Amino acid sequence: MATATTAGVTPDPGTLGTHSIADAARETGLSPDALRYYEREGLLLQPVDRASSSHRRYSDVDLGWIRLVTKLRGTGMPIRSVREYAALVRAGEHTEPARLELLEEHRDRVLTQLRETRRNLEAIEHKIGIYRERADCGAPERSVTR
Amino acid sequence: MATATTAGVTPDPGTLGTHSIADAARETGLSPDALRYYEREGLLLQPVDRASSSHRRYSDVDLGWIRLVTKLRGTGMPIRSVREYAALVRAGEHTEPARLELLEEHRDRVLTQLRETRRNLEAIEHKIGIYRERADCGAPERSVTR
DNA sequence: CCTTGACCTGGAGCGCGCTCCAGGTCCTAA
């Protein structure tokens, strides 16, 4: 994504690391530990830039990608699959059909899961209705049906 | 739930254990190991009946309860909370308000989680849309915008 | 110069929810 140094003299601000890991954590809602973990596990597109102090410097592009990762994770995609997806992106444009397939399969699983959860939730809400009914009838009048 | 031997001579078929653990597993979609685990962890209302062979015999009431447990678990309620809920049910009718509260809090968390998942899914579907568009434009015509 | 604090690395630890295993008991059918 975005090959710098192809056109202008200024190398594209988006790919230049400016955010500390604490910033990145705040921006993405992850912990610094999780960010390091994601990098170790190959979920990022490249290793994050370093300052001379060897501190990580996240670019805006990095943050954008990490936000996408949190969305995948937030819909239950396992780390392993995120890694695969990242590998495809890294491998170049010709993997776009494969990426599409991966995302669509994920979406289908999520939709199935959503339906299933809603179904289960309905049963629970039914139960709630029963308890509520009993609370309404039992509390004010006392000694009805028992 | 349901005190047998209060009225008739036949002790209420629902509370009489008839299903083997393999049956129960088939009926509930859990593994035999998971069923034993749930019992150990106090998710069931009482210890399951045993045959003379010390094999477990699940009653229909047991199965009904376990099905409810799978619905709670299927909406993401942690084992620990299911245990609390079971303890409330065990403790008697006077805990109904507490059970109601527990279930309503759970439902709210689930609804929040559903909304969040849908939000994340939307972003992913947007991404899918982009890939699809590119696939449609790129494949048939060849050499457009590149 | 010394402290402070943000961050680094490698690796261990943890909470969760099962899952698997060894070694044993019991019942049934051949």
Added chain:
DNA sequence: TTAGGACCTGGAGCGCGCTCCAGGTCAAGG
């Protein structure tokens, strides 16, 4: 009488996704 199969118990092991820690480096401020 013996073999097979279903199940038992106690306890270890596992996959996941972080989280925590010790010991160290580096840059800035007092």
